Amino acid sequence: CLTDGNGDVAWLRLDDVRTSFKPRQPEKIGVETQPSSLYHNVSFLCPDGTKQPIDSVDPCVWISHPWPLIVSRKSTSNSVSKLINFVSDSHEIYDLKTWEYLLRVLFNMSFQPIKMISPTPILDYLKQIPGFLFSSSLPKCKGSGDDRTISICVPNKATLDKCQLLSNVALVYSIEPGFSCIVSQDCLHNVSKGEADVTIISTEKLRKAYEKKNLKTVLYQSHYDYGSLxxxxxxxxxxxxxxxxxxxxxxxxxxxxxxxxxxxxxxxxxxxxxxxxxxxxxxxxxxxxxxxxxxxxxxxxxxxxxxxxxxxxxxxxxxxxxxxxxxxxxxxxxxxxxxxxxxxxxxxxxxxxxxxxxxxxxxxxxxxxxxxxxxxxxxx
Missing domain, CATH: 3.40.190.10 (Periplasmic binding protein-like II)
Structure with a gap:
């Protein structure tokens, strides 16, 4: 979009920028080739309104995302840290994979090396990531002015905990409108009376929801595995x-x-x-x-x-x-x-x-x- 002249600004990952906007390599060793005009016509736009060359070694960024972390309780952080150090140093012996090696592979599913850091409180670590906490604290987009909150009714404390966790995750992913969670022993009654917007029920309650509460289905779960039916x-x-x-x-x-x-x-x-x-x-x-x-x-x-x-x-x-x-x-x-x-x-x-x-x-x-x-x- 940007290179074809259809847009004025592009919101991109830094590694994609490095791949897309870089000088052409010399066609022959010892023969210097000038960078394309496109390379000169793009630059980094910084949050403070200034610009930086596209080949900046340390370019300004708007927001960073932390790598996946290994998180533990404070009381066990030192023990976990020692275990990971031990696992990271493991190796294959005579073509046989030891349990330590397999555990390292388990930690390393993305094939990225584990970077060891000293045990650090999570919030302190996230403060080191440019823009991350700030972006998470921004108010949600108002859009057309619709500030609704969808209320979900659940039957017990266990499902309430799951619902609240899901609500927090939805907020992080900017899913709108947001939703809240309430507990009731008769969620069908709450929804039918307008005290809640939606509930999740088993098929045992489906006919009652249709015929006695005048409710309708908006989503259902289905298994493709016959054995799971x-x-x-x-x-x-x-x-x-x-x-x-x-x-x-x-x-x-x-x-x-x-x-x-x-x-x-x-x-x-x-x-x-x-x-x-x-x-x-x-x-x-x-x-x-x-x-x-x-x-x-x-x-x-x-x-x-x-x-x-x-x-x-x-x-x-x-x-x-x-x-x-x-x-x-x-x-x-x-x-x-x-x-x-x-x-x-x-x-x-x-x-x-x-x-x-x-x-x-x-x-x-x-x-x-x-x-x-x-x-x-x-x-x-």
């Missing part, structure tokens, strides 16, 4: 003598959420098997089909009770935790079937080794087959 299944213990949907009639069912994915996937399976009328009515149909029903994420005043009312176990806004509780419902809570992500079984069993059960103790019910050694799912 959330596969909702009717999970039972292998010794339960339940082999198909008909066998579930009159049993005790555990759902993670009323009107969630497991709930509606089961209703659709019943319709496909003609076990209920086409014009089914959610809760009443579930009530008639099972003898007992409990909901992991049940709230006071809901139609169905919570699955663990007496032992102080509380559900979470995190879907994976609720699905683990769904598996617990059939393991030790008196339930016959749990409608959960089949992939959650291994995680729950790994976190609860005292149960003395394995994946081989469970199976999932197939909709169109009586049994399957690989398990079946209702939806994904």
């Amino acid at each position: 959330r596969q909702v299944a009717a999970v039972v213990r292998k010794n339960s003598k339940i082999h198909n949907l008909q066998d579930l009639k009159g049993k005790t069912a555990c759902f993670t959420d009323e009107d969630g994915v497991g709930w509606n996937s089961f209703l659709m399976a019943l319709k496909r098997k003609s076990l209920i009328e086409d014009d089914c009515h959610g809760a009443s149909t579930i009530k008639k089909f099972f003898s007992n029903v409990c909901i992991i994420d049940s709230k006071p005043g809901d139609v169905f009770p919570t699955c663990f009312p007496d032992d102080g176990v509380k559900p979470s806004g995190v879907l994976e935790i609720n699905e683990a509780l769904g598996l617990r419902c059939i393991t030790e809570g008196g339930g016959d079937v749990a409608f959960i992500n089949y992939n959650a079984l291994g995680r729950y069993l790994q976190d609860n080794p005292d149960l003395n059960t394995t994946l081989d103790d469970y199976t999932s019910i197939c909709v169109y087959e009586d049994s399957s050694s690989y398990g079946c799912h209702l939806s994904w």
Whole structure:
């Protein structure tokens, strides 16, 4: 843009300037070639309004960016520094890469040498980088005068910490408008009432968001890896003598959420098997089909009770935790079937080794087959 005369000033990296604007090399040794006229017609514009030749050894810069750093707590900085010094001095022995060498390679992914400095407070180090802290403290661009802040509602303290970190990163990258984070146990309610602008939910809450709260989706996450998909299944213990949907009639069912994915996937399976009328009515149909029903994420005043009312176990806004509780419902809570992500079984069993059960103790019910050694799912 600049060299073709289409612009008056270019905002460039210094190394790109060195590459693009440099004297032509002599075509023959000993024969001097004059620099191009373009080389003479460009210069560095300094923040104070002065100019410097393009071949300045120490040109003025507007802002610098620090190299990636190895950061540690103050209490361990000396030990970490010694370790890095030790690793940097390691070498290959007889073509075999030692662990020290491999660790050095890990530190050196960008193939830039590690420059050792004495342990320094981060802020003191950044003060040495010309313009860096100043640029980070500049007020955001006002643009058209829109000073909105998008509020994101999250369900708990753990996700609040992540949200606030993301907000700080967005500020550094000049992403606008900025956003703030609030915590609520019913974010759908907050968004529907205008107390928050957006929230992040699992598919369990999607139908409720659409039909009861009149909300819409602006972005969704999808997995390309089939093994990472959330596969909702009717999970039972292998010794339960339940082999198909008909066998579930009159049993005790555990759902993670009323009107969630497991709930509606089961209703659709019943319709496909003609076990209920086409014009089914959610809760009443579930009530008639099972003898007992409990909901992991049940709230006071809901139609169905919570699955663990007496032992102080509380559900979470995190879907994976609720699905683990769904598996617990059939393991030790008196339930016959749990409608959960089949992939959650291994995680729950790994976190609860005292149960003395394995994946081989469970199976999932197939909709169109009586049994399957690989398990079946209702939806994904």
